[in-house]
Structure formats: structure tokens, C-alpha cells
Amino acid sequence: MNKFLTAAIASATIAATLATIPADAQQRRGGSVSVQGSAGHGGTVSRSVNRQPGSSSVTRGIQTNSGRGATTTRGGSWSNGSYTGGTTHTTNSGATFGRTTTATANGDGSGSASTTLTGPNGQSRTVSGTVSTTPPQY
Structure with missing residues (x-):
């Protein structure tokens, strides 16, 4: 329990420190x-940001002195009514999990989307559908 409390306090301190970085500085660079x-006891958190017209990506990591940690990469791109993006989490033990989403604005005013979730053991599930601009008739 003491290790967990120490890690939680360290994480909260690091998050509070990163929150004080001005937003314009966060857009230009990480740290x-x-x-x-x-x-x-202790650890390090890092953040790297890349924003371009039509896309963005952020990589965040946390590593403890005891060798535990994880890295999260989140990103997306959009153009002409379509979006593709997702997030991947990777732990120091090698477990990887995340999601991928695609969304498209259809020419008739409706929209279609599909999200695939992948678990740390390789299992996956896809959910997809279309949203219409016309409400269903009951």
C-alpha cells in the first residue's frame, strides 16, 4: 500500500506541474x-506534441525508478469529412492495448463511424454504425 501511495502522490505532483505549463507552450513542444x-522513490513523466494542419499526435509516458511505467500515443488525422485516429497504451511489461476509430461524413448528411478496441491479450471488438439526419418514424 505504501508503494501505491508514493506512486499516486508522485503522479499527482507531476500532473500538477505539467498543468502549469502555458497552453501555447504545450502546443509547440513537449517536455x-x-x-x-x-x-x-520517484519517477519521470514526459510529453511530446506534434500538431500539423489536418493531424495531431501526443505521446505521454511515465516511468518509475522501480522500472514500472507505460507510454500512451494518441493521434488523429482529418480531411474532407473523414477522421481516422486512435490511441495505443504500452506498458513496460510489453502489454499493448488501445482503440482505433474512423468516421466519415456521408454525402447525404448522415455519418458513419467504426471503432475497434484491442485488449492486452490481443482480443478485439469492433463497433460500427451510421447516424442519420432523419429521425426514425415510429
């Missing part, structure tokens, strides 16, 4: 913050 405590 990292290291918090170290007694008895070798």
Missing part, C-alpha cells in the same frame, strides 16, 4: 518532469 523522493 519531461522528474520527481525524486527518499529511498530511491
Whole structure:
């Protein structure tokens, strides 16, 4: 329990520190913050941002001094009424999980979307559908 509490406090401190970075600086670049405590406890968080017209990506990571950690990459691109994006989480132990989403504005005013979720053991599930601009008749 003590290790969990230390990690939670370190994570909260790091998150609060990153929250104080001005928004315009966050758009231009990422950075990292290291918090170290007694008895070798601590860790480092990092963030990298890439924004371009029509796309964006953010990579965030947290690594503890004890070797635990994870990296999250989130991104998307959009053009001409279509969006493709998703997120991937990878732990230091090698487990990877996340989601991928595609969405399209159809020419008739409706929209179609599909999301695939992938679990850490490779299992996946896809949910898709179309939203109409005309309400259903009952």
C-alpha cells in the first residue's frame, strides 16, 4: 500500500506541474518532469506534441525508478469529412492495448463511424454504425 501511495502522490505532483505549463507552450513542444523522493522513490513523466494542419499526435509516458511505467500515443488525422485516429497504451511489461476509430461524413448528411478496441491479450471488438439526419418514424 505504501508503494501505491508514493506512486499516486508522485503522479499527482507531476500532473500538477505539467498543468502549469502555458497552453501555447504545450502546443509547440513537449517536455519531461522528474520527481525524486527518499529511498530511491520517484519517477519521470514526459510529453511530446506534434500538431500539423489536418493531424495531431501526443505521446505521454511515465516511468518509475522501480522500472514500472507505460507510454500512451494518441493521434488523429482529418480531411474532407473523414477522421481516422486512435490511441495505443504500452506498458513496460510489453502489454499493448488501445482503440482505433474512423468516421466519415456521408454525402447525404448522415455519418458513419467504426471503432475497434484491442485488449492486452490481443482480443478485439469492433463497433460500427451510421447516424442519420432523419429521425426514425415510429
